Amino acid sequence: MAAVDVGGPSPRGKKTGGLRRPKKRLGIRIDMTPMVDIAFLLLIFYMVTTIFSLPQAMEINLPPEDQPVPIAESNLFTLRVDSEGKMYWNMGVEKPEPMPADSLRPILLRKNQEKPKLVTLIKISKDAKYYKMIDIVDDIQLVEKQMKEKNPNFSYRFSFAPYTDEDEGLITGKLQPKGGK
Amino acid sequence: MLKRMKRRIGIKIDMTPMVDIAFLLLIFYMSTTQFKPPEKKSVALPASHSDIKLPEKDILNITVTKDDSIAVDYVDRKEVEIQGKKERVLERIYEDVNLNTLAGTILSIRAKYPGIFVVIKADREAHYGTIQALMTTMRDNHMPRFQLVTEIKAGS
16 A cells, blocks of 8 residues: 555566676565655644634724814714614714614615715714624725725715713613704 | 355555645645734634735734733844844734723834834724724824724625
8 A cells, every 4th residue: 555665576687788787676665654644644734723814904094183174964974882782873963763783884875875975973882892893894894895886086984983971862862962063 | 154254355545646645735735834923812803894914024913802901912023142143033022001001012112113013903892992992092192093903704
């Protein structure tokens, strides 16, 4: 099986015409089983430890805080995530509405198509999980990609803002949205 | 016994091609493998569709674990004299920080390595408050650009 046959008496054992008689070679059989075993062990080791998919990255570019950008109320889309991870959205100073599951991307896309100057303000509760933020930014980036197909100059404007007690009050309905803020 | 035992035929399988393939695979894996940098703390990454590749070197990792503890790690280049010759030695340095000491630690590392990329590797179950505080610290220290490490999410 896994063995090499080195030399051995050749079928034509006649001498080849030289003066010296060729030495009679011994048939050497090397058992390759242990080597193959080790090779397979190494192979398994490398197959298990190798990483094919390097983790991907998401780039965040925070705007400087000391330059307030005036935004028209009608162009403001506010997205709130409460401590339990429930999402609420509203335009301008409307009352926050609960966001049905998996509908963030369609809503963002629709609103962006309606209002090209839309700015999304993201307010996430401190007690929410971090992946909520990644999911939102991911959806924003996908919407941006989709919008860019039609308008190559499109750039999604979004920002993070602290989640305050006022936001909590608006979500629970204890506070009514104030106009003209 | 009524039936007579069948005589077995000695079967010889030539394993040479299999071994050849095994060695080819072995060489392939040996040459392509990249080892994960050792992690002091395990982190379950969140998933996203983002396809930006992480830079391979000059990274300053900020790790946030599930229980909101923060650690910083980076590769330090040191020149060490070995037998009269100056040799470059790479060493990964881990530092446990908290939200108060984070800014100072990052600034001192950036002073040493100005072109270092800041990469935030946070557990998906970490609290957003920690990340928010981290981002605020970054912005206040004039580092508004950084990357969040995610895993690739399948599907659309």
